[in-house]
Amino acid sequence: MKRIVILGAGTGGTMMANHLVKKINKKEWSITVIDQETKHYYQAGYIFIPFGMESKRTLTKQIKQFLPKGIGHMNIRVDLIKPEENKLVLSDGKELDYDILITATGCRIVPSEVEGMDGEGWMRDIFDFYTVEGATALAEKLKTWEGGNLVVHTAEMPIKCPVAPLEFTFLSDWFLTKNGKRSATKLIYVTPLSGAFTKEKTSEILGHLLENKNIEIVPDFAVEKIDPANRIMRSFDGIEIKYDLLVTIPTNMGDELYEKSGMGDELNFIPTDKHTLQSKKHENIFVIGDASDVPTSKAGSVAHAQGEVVTKNILRYIAGKDLLPDFDGHANCFIESGYGKGFLIDFNYDIPPAEGTFPVPGLGPFSLLKETRMNHLGKLSAKWIYWNIFLKGIKIPFITSKLTMKGKKF
Amino acid sequence: MGQKEIAGKTVSVNEEGYLTIHEEWNKEIAAAIAVEEGIGELKEGHWKVIEFLQKEFKENGTVPSLRRVTKAGGVPTKDLYAFFPGGPLKKSSKIAGLLKPASCV
Numbered sequence: 001m002k003r004i005v006i007l008g009a010g011t012g013g014t015m016m017a018n019h020l021v022k023k024i025n026k027k028e029w030s031i032t033v034i035d036q037e038t039k040h041y042y043q044a045g046y047i048f049i050p051f052g053m054e055s056k057r058t059l060t061k062q063i064k065q066f067l068p069k070g071i072g073h074m075n076i077r078v079d080l081i082k083p084e085e086n087k088l089v090l091s092d093g094k095e096l097d098y099d100i101l102i103t104a105t106g107c108r109i110v111p112s113e114v115e116g117m118d119g120e121g122w123m124r125d126i127f128d129f130y131t132v133e134g135a136t137a138l139a140e141k142l143k144t145w146e147g148g149n150l151v152v153h154t155a156e157m158p159i160k161c162p163v164a165p166l167e168f169t170f171l172s173d174w175f176l177t178k179n180g181k182r183s184a185t186k187l188i189y190v191t192p193l194s195g196a197f198t199k200e201k202t203s204e205i206l207g208h209l210l211e212n213k214n215i216e217i218v219p220d221f222a223v224e225k226i227d228p229a230n231r232i233m234r235s236f237d238g239i240e241i242k243y244d245l246l247v248t249i250p251t252n253m254g255d256e257l258y259e260k261s262g263m264g265d266e267l268n269f270i271p272t273d274k275h276t277l278q279s280k281k282h283e284n285i286f287v288i289g290d291a292s293d294v295p296t297s298k299a300g301s302v303a304h305a306q307g308e309v310v311t312k313n314i315l316r317y318i319a320g321k322d323l324l325p326d327f328d329g330h331a332n333c334f335i336e337s338g339y340g341k342g343f344l345i346d347f348n349y350d351i352p353p354a355e356g357t358f359p360v361p362g363l364g365p366f367s368l369l370k371e372t373r374m375n376h377l378g379k380l381s382a383k384w385i386y387w388n389i390f391l392k393g394i395k396i397p398f399i400t401s402k403l404t405m406k407g408k409k410f
Numbered sequence: 411m412g413q414k415e416i417a418g419k420t421v422s423v424n425e426e427g428y429l430t431i432h433e434e435w436n437k438e439i440a441a442a443i444a445v446e447e448g449i450g451e452l453k454e455g456h457w458k459v460i461e462f463l464q465k466e467f468k469e470n471g472t473v474p475s476l477r478r479v480t481k482a483g484g485v486p487t488k489d490l491y492a493f494f495p496g497g498p499l500k501k502s503s504k505i506a507g508l509l510k511p512a513s514c515v
């Protein structure tokens with residue numbers, strides 16, 4: 001019996017288990033899923049926690065609940081991969097062999113990468129919302145917020161869900177206005193990018209929106225250190241920003257396991273073929289989701305599009321056939337803009353977001369690159385779709401894994 | 411896309427003045443772009459970065475990230491900003507005759 005190990009049972013890993021269990025020859029292959037956690041969090045909902053619209057309870061389910069029958073499941077941390085020997089070393093010291101490994105370990109924030117970030121100010125006046133703990137603590141902080149400089153900051157790219165800091169900023173504007181604290185608050189958006197977003201046209205549109213909402217933008221800001229005692233953030237070229245509340249997206253990195261295993265790049269992301277999703281170094285290792293270094297957004301919707309390609313390619317790899325270069329970088333992201341409205345963007349490696357309708361060309365119901373109420377409703381329905389359709393690896397009508405040009409204006 | 415005369419040589423550049431054909435690059439062109447970008451005279455520290463970018467580009471086909479220049483190239487971020495104020499990667503890749511790194515998504 002040969003073994004496929006899926007390392008990580010978050011968005012990508014759970015989807016892969018559900019895809020493969022239907023496709024693999026079970027007389028020859030077994031599937032084992034490993035995760036250090038017992039709980040699965042709907043991370044896209046974290047953005048709403050600081051504003052009291054979601055909570056840890058409403059975003060958490062059991063990993064087990066989403067894994068198919070007929071596969072193995074281990075709740076343990078993997079400490080090391082020995083890719084030359086096809087072995088995993090678990091945190092209890094035991095080893096596990098694999099024939100094919102799918103890594104789906106995602107990425108996490110590492111505040112200690114910026115001097116002063118995780119010091120005395122952490123969770124006092126410096127918060128993140130990329131963890132359930134951070135987002136929950138920030139909700140408490142915002143309850144007593146009376147005004148001052150609220151700085152929303154991204155330390156360095158890439159980060160998962162690159163639109164999240166913008167969404168947080170728009171939602172803060174709306175939330176503070178609603179609570180009568182907006183006029184006492186100076187909202188400042190600080191980014192290492194040269195504009196509001198990574199894609200030019202989108203950046204322009206969202207940049208205008210920041211301006212209209214009276215949000216100051218500080219681009220090209222590469223943070224050097226934070227002085228938590230005086231609440232000052234400094235850039236490498238000497239610009240200083242004073243904050244009363246700093247909401248930061250710290251450096252995002254892959255699991256440290258890849259550093260130890262000699263498999264990661266500078267940020268512990270795994271060098272991966274951007275079209276086949278096979279590891280560049282090891283042919284029996286495939287990477288799905290945030291753990292890879294492929295140059296597209298790190299998002300659940302991306303993992304969803306990758307799932308089909310990884311499944312096909314694993315079956316081809318087993319059959320000794322050439323892999324298909326079928327992943328085109330397709331990403332599809334809702335952007336909450338506050339006041340019950342939102343944007344939707346759809347793009348891939350080569351084609352930037354354009355205006356149009358989605359997913360049905362000409363009909364919608366969603367509008368691309370436009371601010372509408374329907375897009376906001378789409379964002380809200382994403383939670384149900386995530387738990388009930390995405391994770392189960394079920395195909396969504398009209399949603400293709402590759403980008404479609406239909407219904408778009410260029 | 412267009413042509414531009416830099417240091418007495420006509421080269422192909424994009425809208426932002428980045429060389430589009432790396433083979434047209436030479437050290438005189440680098441020096442001229444450095445002056446244009448307000449960096450001034452190129453010293454040893456600058457060249458270390460430029461040569462690292464070119465080596466990486468040759469090996470991987472892309473300009474490395476700032477973090478890679480720091481970690482694998484051994485140049486502290488602080489120095490990078492001192493050598494190339496106002497955007498180390500944007501400026502050093504332009505001087506090195508390489509296309510600006512695609513903004514990461």
Ligand SMILES: Cc1cc2nc3c(=O)[nH]c(=O)nc-3n(C[C@H](O)[C@H](O)[C@H](O)COP(=O)(O)OP(=O)(O)OC[C@H]3O[C@@H](n4cnc5c(N)ncnc54)[C@H](O)[C@@H]3O)c2cc1C
Pocket residue numbers: 007008009010011012013034035036037042043044045046047076077078079104105106107129130131160161164255257288289290291298299300301302303332333334
């Ligand atoms: C604030 C926020 C907002 C977001 N908004 C959106 C959005 O609107 N739309 C969207 O599409 N995406 C969004 N995302 C991104 C989305 O959540 C991720 O891209 C997606 O979850 C990635 O899936 P993954 O399988 O790669 O990793 P994850 O789902 O993070 O799963 C990784 C799993 O691996 C396990 N693991 C890691 N290392 C080990 C180890 N060594 N041993 C054992 N187990 C291990 C972890 O415990 C975890 O369960 C958002 C993310 C955040 C943080």
